[in-house]
Amino acid sequence: MNGLQLTGRDRGHIVTLAEPPCQLHATAAEPFLAMRAAARRAGFDLVPISSFRDFERQRAIWNAKFRGERPALDRKGRPVNMPKLAEGARVEAILCWSALPGASRHHWGSEVDVADGNVIERGYTLRLEADEYRRGGPFGALSAWLSANMRRYGFYRPYASARRGVQPEPWHLSYAPVARGALAAMTTELLASAIRGNGVDGEAEILARLPEIRKRYVQDVDAPPRMRSRYARLSSR
Numbered sequence: 001m002n003g004l005q006l007t008g009r010d011r012g013h014i015v016t017l018a019e020p021p022c023q024l025h026a027t028a029a030e031p032f033l034a035m036r037a038a039a040r041r042a043g044f045d046l047v048p049i050s051s052f053r054d055f056e057r058q059r060a061i062w063n064a065k066f067r068g069e070r071p072a073l074d075r076k077g078r079p080v081n082m083p084k085l086a087e088g089a090r091v092e093a094i095l096c097w098s099a100l101p102g103a104s105r106h107h108w109g110s111e112v113d114v115a116d117g118n119v120i121e122r123g124y125t126l127r128l129e130a131d132e133y134r135r136g137g138p139f140g141a142l143s144a145w146l147s148a149n150m151r152r153y154g155f156y157r158p159y160a161s162a163r164r165g166v167q168p169e170p171w172h173l174s175y176a177p178v179a180r181g182a183l184a185a186m187t188t189e190l191l192a193s194a195i196r197g198n199g200v201d202g203e204a205e206i207l208a209r210l211p212e213i214r215k216r217y218v219q220d221v222d223a224p225p226r227m228r229s230r231y232a233r234l235s236s237r
């Protein structure tokens with residue numbers, strides 16, 4: 001992937017699937033479909049809730065939160081009154097739950113947020129909160145199945161444990177063969193080039209904090225486990 005692709009500003013690395021509807025890195029599509037087929041045999045309908053997201057989409061989310069047009073929560077899940085905060089504090093508050101435009105792993109196409117479509121079909125409204133994926137929760141069984149099986153297809157959870165930056169996201173899966181190299185390529189310079197002059201609110205505050213933002217919210221993730229399968233190797237396609 002080139003710098004524009006890594007930061008969501010070029011979609012040359014992305015393929016669009018009709019079934020299930022999603023957009024993934026060309027190399028991640030076949031492994032994802034193989035994992036979905038295995039999940040189906042185990043009784044789950046593994047559906048992507050969110051897959052590739054481009055820079056513009058991430059910027060729209062970011063700017064709406066920055067301006068207080070879209071609700072934002074603090075680390076404890078309490079609503080934040082954005083207009084009352086200084087710009088630096090707004091940046092900090094948004095980062096608790098949303099990635100900086102250009103810095104979202106969803107730009108890579110290797111990332112997919114998943115749920116069990118069978119549960120949603122029965123009328124359950126998804127919140128994308130960690131308790132839904134715990135044992136006894138609506139997606140607890142799917143989550144346990146993924147823990148036991150996803151590495152066979154090259155997938156793992158980068159936000160499994162509580163860290164300094166991103167909160168645990170048990171629904172967020174990452175295709176390691178693509179994500180590993182992408183993460184290594186996310187330099188502060190690359191992130192700065194995506195932010196500078198590209199209409200992201202709080203630009204000056206972001207640029208001033210960028211090395212720290214990168215460390216906390218981009219680099220501080222769980223590393224992929226050891227994987228040994230044909231899907232766990234990066235194919236040259």
Ligand SMILES: [Zn+2]
Nearest residue numbers: 111112113172
């Ligand atoms: Zn995600």
